[in-house]
Amino acid sequence: MSSEFKGIAIVTGAAQGIGRAIALRLANDGFDVAVNDIPAKKDQLDTVKQEVNAAGRRALSLYADVSVDADVKGMVDQVVQELGGLDVMVANVGIPGSDGSVLSTSAEDWDTVFAINTRGMFLCYKYAAVQMVAQGRGGRIIGACSLVGKRGWPLAVHYSASKFALIFGCIALELGKHKITVNSYAPGPTNTPLLQALPTFAQRVRYLRYISRCTAVGHAGEPEDIAAAVAFLASKEAHFVTGELNIYYQWGSTEIKRRRIHP
Numbered sequence: 001m002s003s004e005f006k007g008i009a010i011v012t013g014a015a016q017g018i019g020r021a022i023a024l025r026l027a028n029d030g031f032d033v034a035v036n037d038i039p040a041k042k043d044q045l046d047t048v049k050q051e052v053n054a055a056g057r058r059a060l061s062l063y064a065d066v067s068v069d070a071d072v073k074g075m076v077d078q079v080v081q082e083l084g085g086l087d088v089m090v091a092n093v094g095i096p097g098s099d100g101s102v103l104s105t106s107a108e109d110w111d112t113v114f115a116i117n118t119r120g121m122f123l124c125y126k127y128a129a130v131q132m133v134a135q136g137r138g139g140r141i142i143g144a145c146s147l148v149g150k151r152g153w154p155l156a157v158h159y160s161a162s163k164f165a166l167i168f169g170c171i172a173l174e175l176g177k178h179k180i181t182v183n184s185y186a187p188g189p190t191n192t193p194l195l196q197a198l199p200t201f202a203q204r205v206r207y208l209r210y211i212s213r214c215t216a217v218g219h220a221g222e223p224e225d226i227a228a229a230v231a232f233l234a235s236k237e238a239h240f241v242t243g244e245l246n247i248y249y250q251w252g253s254t255e256i257k258r259r260r261i262h263p
Helices: 017-029 039-054 069-083 107-135 147-151 157-164 169-178 201-214 223-234
Strands: 007-011 031-037 059-063 088-091 139-144 180-185 247-250 253-256
Touching: 007 017, 007 069, 017 031, 017 039, 017 088, 017 223, 031 039, 031 069, 039 059, 059 069, 069 107, 088 107, 088 223, 107 139, 107 157, 107 169, 107 180, 139 169, 139 223, 169 180, 180 223
Parallel strands: 007 031, 007 088, 031 059, 088 139, 139 180
Antiparallel strands: 247 253
């Protein structure tokens, strides 16, 4: 636990899984953390808020739909009013959608996935950037991409496309002059509640065995593994990393990319 105050962060999709792990890691690193999710996850989100408080940091629960413009603007405004500003935006929320075969995906399914994964990300980036530019002290904007956003995946046409759209190097170029970095993290298979939601124990076991054969490290990632990477992107030490930092599990290799984009 860090006793040094590092700044104020928002983490979306923080009620469980990777979002929860990121919120707790940032709190332990010295950030006050506002955690966001939909109202249906109120109890889980309030538990995360209490865990942030237990780490010695201020916390705020934000119930908002990231696909709604007014909700995201209101979320940022509330954090500024109650916590005093915004230094880190972690746009983590995302949904996988239903069966994503190009043959069967409906336009409605496509629009639903893009509303959360892509429009929601844009809105979080936009309103965080507006606040950070106004403050004049720089900031960190970090978004959740995915392994499938880098290479695609069968039966995930809408999810893959929505994640591919999140590699926002153009925003890094625009905001760099304000000392705001913009990066993404792209996890591969991670042991989250989505995995635990597989209908049977046998299915979970088969999936984990499959992952162990496909990844260089021999196992799926844990939410804390992803949170450690995000914590670096949120830190002062990451001031020279912008445009893209994708951390992902390749089939057969583990790869970390850092790319500096110059105007």
